[in-house]
Amino acid sequence: DAGITQSPRHKVTETGTPVTLRCHQTENHRYMYWYRQDPGHGLRLIHYSYGVKDTDKGEVSDGYSVSRSKTEDFLLTLESATSSQTSVYFCAIRAGLASYNEQFFGPGTRLTVL
């Protein structure tokens, strides 16, 4: 599992509340990613990081922000959760610095916004 943990694993929250999801890795990989998985859409990239304090947007970044103050942690924040952000969120790391290195995924966080 490439030493990736996500917390919490399940969360139910209400519309308008802030939510932070945490991804933790134990192997000092440089690249980390946040995806959301929705039926019929596969996985869509929200944000990614290529180093401490270095992040960039993915294809569905609106309503999300990220932070990476340490190599091992990559945080995803929903500033004001909406029902459309109900989803399963996956964190991933890239196993190496080359673009051909595959990504390894965490176990996921199931978020429900009521």
Next chain:
Amino acid sequence: AQSVTQLDSQVPVFEEAPVELRCNYSSSVSVYLFWYVQYPNQGLQLLLKYLSGSTLVESINGFEAEFNKSQTSFHLRKPSVHISDTAEYFCAVSDQGDYKLSFGAGTTVTVRA
């Protein structure tokens, strides 16, 4: 960024029958290609990948995929499936030099006895 199309959203198949999952991507530039599998309530696991060289790549559990540059396809096949192959399968593509992956919508394979 690549657009990835998985032509079948659901594939029911009987145990020991063959299965083919189709994947097409949008651009014929140099790419890296991946198939991931997701078992129920789990994260994604890499099944196999194509980086270069032989166009036919194999996994340790009997799956194979063939890269076809002219058709921009990377179809996944298994000659004889097991109940344990029931899962969702995702095709993913990245352009060489790009550190992001584009995923297809997924194909759910249900193997019945």
